[in-house]
Amino acid sequence: HSCPMVLRIAELTSFGAGASASTHQPNSKFTQQELPACKPILTPKWVISVFLLVGVIFVPIGVASLLASNKVVEIVDRYDDACVPSNVTNKLAYIQNSTISKTCRRTLKVPKDMKQPIFVYYQLNNFYQNHRRYVKSRNDQQLRDASKANETTLCDPEKTRDGMAIVPCGLIAWSTFNDTYTFQHNTNNLSIDKTDISWKSDRDHKFGSDVFPKNFQKGPLIGGKTLNESIPLSEQEDLIVWMRTAALPTFRKLYGRIYVDLKENDTITVTLDNNYNTYSFDGKKSLVLSTSTWLGGKNDFLGLAYLTVGGLCFFLAFAFTLLYLIKPRKLGDNNYLSWNRNSAGH
Amino acid sequence: MSLYNVLFTSLPVIAMGVFDQDVSARFCLKYPMLYQEGPQNLLFRWSRLLGWMLHGVGSAVIIFFLTIASLKHQAFRKDGEVIDLSILGATAYTCVVWAVNMQMAITVNYFTLIQHICIWSGIFLWYLFLIIYGAITPSFSTTFFMVFSEALGGAPAYWVVTLLVAVAALIPYFTLAVVKTWFFPDYHNKIQWLQHAAKHADPEEELGVVLRQFSVRSTGVGVSARRDAKLVRTNSKVIHADSSSQSQATVELT
Numbered sequence: 001h002s003c004p005m006v007l008r009i010a011e012l013t014s015f016g017a018g019a020s021a022s023t024h025q026p027n028s029k030f031t032q033q034e035l036p037a038c039k040p041i042l043t044p045k046w047v048i049s050v051f052l053l054v055g056v057i058f059v060p061i062g063v064a065s066l067l068a069s070n071k072v073v074e075i076v077d078r079y080d081d082a083c084v085p086s087n088v089t090n091k092l093a094y095i096q097n098s099t100i101s102k103t104c105r106r107t108l109k110v111p112k113d114m115k116q117p118i119f120v121y122y123q124l125n126n127f128y129q130n131h132r133r134y135v136k137s138r139n140d141q142q143l144r145d146a147s148k149a150n151e152t153t154l155c156d157p158e159k160t161r162d163g164m165a166i167v168p169c170g171l172i173a174w175s176t177f178n179d180t181y182t183f184q185h186n187t188n189n190l191s192i193d194k195t196d197i198s199w200k201s202d203r204d205h206k207f208g209s210d211v212f213p214k215n216f217q218k219g220p221l222i223g224g225k226t227l228n229e230s231i232p233l234s235e236q237e238d239l240i241v242w243m244r245t246a247a248l249p250t251f252r253k254l255y256g257r258i259y260v261d262l263k264e265n266d267t268i269t270v271t272l273d274n275n276y277n278t279y280s281f282d283g284k285k286s287l288v289l290s291t292s293t294w295l296g297g298k299n300d301f302l303g304l305a306y307l308t309v310g311g312l313c314f315f316l317a318f319a320f321t322l323l324y325l326i327k328p329r330k331l332g333d334n335n336y337l338s339w340n341r342n343s344a345g346h
Numbered sequence: 347m348s349l350y351n352v353l354f355t356s357l358p359v360i361a362m363g364v365f366d367q368d369v370s371a372r373f374c375l376k377y378p379m380l381y382q383e384g385p386q387n388l389l390f391r392w393s394r395l396l397g398w399m400l401h402g403v404g405s406a407v408i409i410f411f412l413t414i415a416s417l418k419h420q421a422f423r424k425d426g427e428v429i430d431l432s433i434l435g436a437t438a439y440t441c442v443v444w445a446v447n448m449q450m451a452i453t454v455n456y457f458t459l460i461q462h463i464c465i466w467s468g469i470f471l472w473y474l475f476l477i478i479y480g481a482i483t484p485s486f487s488t489t490f491f492m493v494f495s496e497a498l499g500g501a502p503a504y505w506v507v508t509l510l511v512a513v514a515a516l517i518p519y520f521t522l523a524v525v526k527t528w529f530f531p532d533y534h535n536k537i538q539w540l541q542h543a544a545k546h547a548d549p550e551e552e553l554g555v556v557l558r559q560f561s562v563r564s565t566g567v568g569v570s571a572r573r574d575a576k577l578v579r580t581n582s583k584v585i586h587a588d589s590s591s592q593s594q595a596t597v598e599l600t
Contacts, residue, residue, distance in 0.1 A: 037458040039370075041542045047524050054513060061506065074420075119426035123419060130431055140488065199427070201492040206484050247434035252419045254426055290421070296503050297420025302510070305416065309514050316521060323528075 044324045051317035055310045062306030068293040069300050073112045075268075076123070079104065080285040083274040091279040098222075102274040106287070107267060114262040114291050120192060121252035122177060125284035129172075129246040137171035138243065143233060146210040160215075167214040168233065168243075174217070176242045178225035179276050181255065181287060184269040185262065192256035198240035207233040207240055224276065252288055353471075359450065361464040367456040369537045380533055385568040388532060405445060405515045412511045413438045422503040432489035433497050436476065437504055443472040444512035452520060455538065 029036075040046075083104035088094045095102075128134070139155050141148040142165075152159040155169035183190035213227040213236075227236060234240075241253050262268070270287060278285055290297050374380055383389055417429050417437060447465045454461050476494035484491040498504040527535045 037456045039456055039538070039541065040454075041538055042524050042527050043542070044528075050520075054517075058510075058513075061509075065506065117426070119421065121428070135431065141485065144485070199496060201484075201496050205491065244430045247429055247431045248414065248418065250419050252421075252428050254428065257426065290426075292421050292424050292426050294424055294502050295506070296422040296424065296501075297426075299416070299418070299420055299503075301418070302416050302503070302506060305412065305510055305514070306506075309510065309517070312517070316517075320524065 044320065048317050048320055048324075051313045051320070055313035055317065058306050058310030058313065062303050062308075062310055064303075065295055065306055066300065066303030068295045069298050069303055071291075071293050072298040073110075073114045073291050074298045075108050075110065075289040076286050077106055077108055077270075077288075078284055078286040079106055079272065079274070080278055080283070082106070083272070084279075092277070095274075095277045095279050104272050104274050106270040106272065108270060108287075108289070110262045110264055110266040110268065113264050114289070116259045116261050117292075118258040118260070118262065119288075119290050119292060119297075120181065120183075120255045120258060121288040121290065122179060122181075122255050123250070123252045123284075123286040123288050124177075124278065125250045125286075126281065127246075127251070127278070127283050128249050129251065130248065134171055135245050138173065139169055140206065143168055143211060143243075144206060144208045146208055146212075149211070149214065161218050162215075164215050166216055166218075167211065168216070168239070171223075172243050172245065173239065174223040176223075176225040176227075176239055177253070177276050178273075179285065180273045182271045183258070184271070185260065186266055190258060190260060190268070192258055194237065194256040196237075197254045197256060198237045199244065202240050202244065203234050203237070207236070209234040258289075357464045357468055361460055362450060362454055365456065365458055365460055366454055368534045370541060373537050373541060377533075377537055380537065383533055401519055404518060405449075408515045408518075409438060409441050409445060409511050412514055413441055413507060416507045416510065417503070423497075423501045427497070432493050436490065436493050436498060437507060440472065440476075440504075440508050441511040441515070443469060444508060445515040448512060448516055449519065452516065452523065 083102070083106075084091055084094060094100065136154050137156070137158070139148075139151050139153060142151045149167050150165045152165050152169045155166070155171075158166055158169055158171055158174045160166060181192070183192065209232050211233045212231075213229050213233070216229075217223070217226045225238065225242075227239065238255075246253070268289070272287070274285075276285065295302065369377075369380060388394075413434065417434055419428065421428055422433075447468045450461075451465050473494070476490075476498075479487050480490055480492045480494050480496075482491075527538075531539070
């Protein structure tokens with residue numbers, strides 16, 4: 001057992017210390033390991049009250065989270081399959097053909113009253129923005145600094161075109177989402193606020209206000225959005241939003257905000273341009289309109305998880321109380337020592 | 347980032363290794379049977395080590411999947427922002443730091459001021475690091491630039507998820523620890539109950555008698571067992587030599 005050995009080591013160190021410097025206290029509480037301490041032990045009272053406390057804290061938080069999630073009104077409309085005309089057999093060729101008009105009209109019905117601000121997102125499924133090579137395929141110096149425009153390390157294969165550097169380089173920028181949406185509310189035009197959709201720190205510190213797109217999407221393969229060369233990167237908010245790589249293969253990105261209240265059973269007509277190619281990898285595209293609460297969007301899982309953990313703790317508290325009352329083993333009883341139960345005893 | 351992982355979670359572990367005492371020195375000397383935990387290989391058995399490893403893997407699985415399931419594709423703030431790779435990473439990391447430090451708090455038997463300092467400062471330093479590292483220019487901090495100050499700090503969802511995941515990761519261990527010390531206690535657990543009970547009554551006398559009887563039990567392993575076995579062998583040789591010489595003597599006499 002380590003106890004006596006620790007005492008010996010403490011004595012040795014204290015004697016050594018005493019010998020080397022007379023200012024050291026040879027037998028201080030620290031070296032003798034006799035610091036004032038509390039020795040917590042798992043008494044029944046303690047254990048049951050801890051479980052009860054966790055249960056009492058978690059269940060209300062779970063209820064509050066579920067209530068918040070239920071208050072969120074969300075409209076999700078998948079359109080990538082419906083917006084391809086039914087006579088098209090080769091979807092990939094269809095989407096890559098830039099001569100065909102890709103305009104599509106969708107009708108959405110508002111299920112419950114939605115109070116402004118209403119957030120418009122585009123949702124992609126099966127799109128791995130968290131792929132390691134994809135995440136690295138950008139050059140932050142080039143994005144930030146106009147003088148570093150020729151820095152294109154790590155941007156393979158979108159580094160240079162015709163000997164000149166691409167700004168912004170890399171696969172992330174090259175594959176920017178390029179579907180557009182316009183809305184009509186009960187035959188009135190609905191305006192979308194597309195400002196302030198990106199994080200302020202990105203606009204101010206990561207994308208330069210003097211960096212302009214150059215040589216962008218000029219190659220044979222166009223991966224996504226083309227950028228206006230007269231607008232600096234810090235104002236290209238769709239690009240900034242897209243370049244903040246998502247964590248999971250199913251993700252949403254903010255497209256804009258609507259500052260109009262929508263009533264139940266209103267009709268929203270969406271005129272969208274189905275440009276983005278998700279057909280080559282079985283991806284899905286959806287348009288999402290959602291309200292938000294203090295917890296964010298619709299998130300039933302958080303509330304349910306809290307209720308589950310709280311309920312589990314109540315159950316464990318109950319179980320331990322029962323065990324303690326029904327089988328009150330004397331907690332210092334010798335017969336329950338692990339090696340004593342198998343051996344013959346003395 | 348992995349370097350900082352060592353920093354944030356190593357200090358409480360070191361403090362535990364140096365300062366933890368499961369039984370006080372006085373009780374150690376009083377109950378020498380505690381020493382048997384060494385030769386009986388009770389503390390470093392493979393089953394115990396594998397149990398701890400399994401606990402580590404299980405906690406990691408709980409933390410990872412709970413964090414991902416709680417922060418999916420929907421917005422996580424009132425202003426409609428969604429998560430990205432760095433936000434999810436920072437949240438999961440926070441949950442790990444909390445879970446590990448709280449695990450220390452549950453496991454430690456001897457809570458000195460130093461343990462308190464190590465555990466609470468470990469957690470505090472993590473938040474401090476997030477703020478400071480996030481304030482460094484993005485050419486150095488890249489994706490973690492302002493991740494706490496701008497995105498996470500003001501998001502109630504972040505704190506709610508941290509609380510859920512940290513507690514959920516600890517419940518299995520806590521339950522097992524209670525079951526173990528209540529129903530399958532080791533010797534040092536029993537001495538701890540004694541220490542605890544001794545503050546209220548004085549059961550030392552009567553329990554001491556029982557325990558001292560117990561400590562005279564013969565064992566099958568260790569130095570004392572080998573010495574006893576050797577004694578038995580030499581004794582039996584002596585007895586046989588004696589009896590043979592005695593029988594020879596009697597034969598000679600007759």
